[in-house]
Amino acid sequence: MKTKTISTFDRIMSDKKRKAKFDQGYQDFLISELLIEAMEAENKSVRTLSKETGISATMIQNLRSGKNKNVSLKTLFPILKALNYTIKFEKTR
Numbered sequence: 001m002k003t004k005t006i007s008t009f010d011r012i013m014s015d016k017k018r019k020a021k022f023d024q025g026y027q028d029f030l031i032s033e034l035l036i037e038a039m040e041a042e043n044k045s046v047r048t049l050s051k052e053t054g055i056s057a058t059m060i061q062n063l064r065s066g067k068n069k070n071v072s073l074k075t076l077f078p079i080l081k082a083l084n085y086t087i088k089f090e091k092t093r
Contacts, residue, residue, distance in 0.1 A: 024069075031076075032066040038083040039064070053078040 013019045039049065046064070050057040055075055062068035080087060
């Protein structure tokens with residue numbers, strides 16, 4: 001009987017601690033990519049977005065680059081609103 005080969009990724013994801021670390025990094029990546037894409041679509045620079053939201057250009061740039069890994073909703077809401085996005089909370093169960 002042939003044994004199934006497990007990929008490196010699947011092996012890593014089977015470790016709960018490593019999976020949690022991966023999931024957090026992926027969430028940070030998604031926020032960064034969302035901001036980059038939305039800013040390009042709306043043709044808004046970091047400085048323009050900063051002026052519209054009152055959030056420092058440094059904070060916005062750090063979110064874009066993934067350097068800021070702990071963003072509050074108080075910061076994220078005005079940025080997304082200026083980019084014509086909203087956050088939707090949905091119960092999963």
